[in-house]
Amino acid sequence: MKKIYAAPDLLSAGHVHNLLGQSGIESELRNYYLGGGIGDLPVNECWPEIWVDDADAAHAEEVVRELQEALAEPPGPSWICPQCDERNEGQFGECWRCGTLRPEGTNSP
Numbered sequence: 120m121k122k123i124y125a126a127p128d129l130l131s132a133g134h135v136h137n138l139l140g141q142s143g144i145e146s147e148l149r150n151y152y153l154g155g156g157i158g159d160l161p162v163n164e165c166w167p168e169i170w171v172d173d174a175d176a177a178h179a180e181e182v183v184r185e186l187q188e189a190l191a192e193p194p195g196p197s198w199i200c201p202q203c204d205e206r207n208e209g210q211f212g213e214c215w216r217c218g219t220l221r222p223e224g225t226n227s228p
């Protein structure tokens with residue numbers, strides 16, 4: 120077994136665990152009993168960890184890397200709705216006000 124990921128919170132660990140499952144990789148979630156017995160241990164030794172078989176490690180690390188890249192991606196520039204002139208933040212694919220889809224390649228002026 121090999122540890123491929125340690126998360127600061129259980130939610131992230133669970134997400135990676137599910138994602139690996141969707142990619143056909145069996146993984147083991149360890150240290151998910153956060154909250155009890157942290158006491159004297161360094162905090163990062165209590166983080167939830169994802170472990171996989173050695174044979175799956177390379178593939179699993181790739182899945183984790185892709186996830187981290189997706190999370191780190193900036194939301195993009197804000198854009199102006201052609202329908203109602205409302206300014207929308209870059210992460211929205213449609214106008215929050217009127218629901219018009221974001222036109223391709225639209226940036227703020």
Ligand SMILES: [Zn+2]
Pocket residue numbers: 200201202203204205214215216217218219
């Ligand atoms: Zn609009």
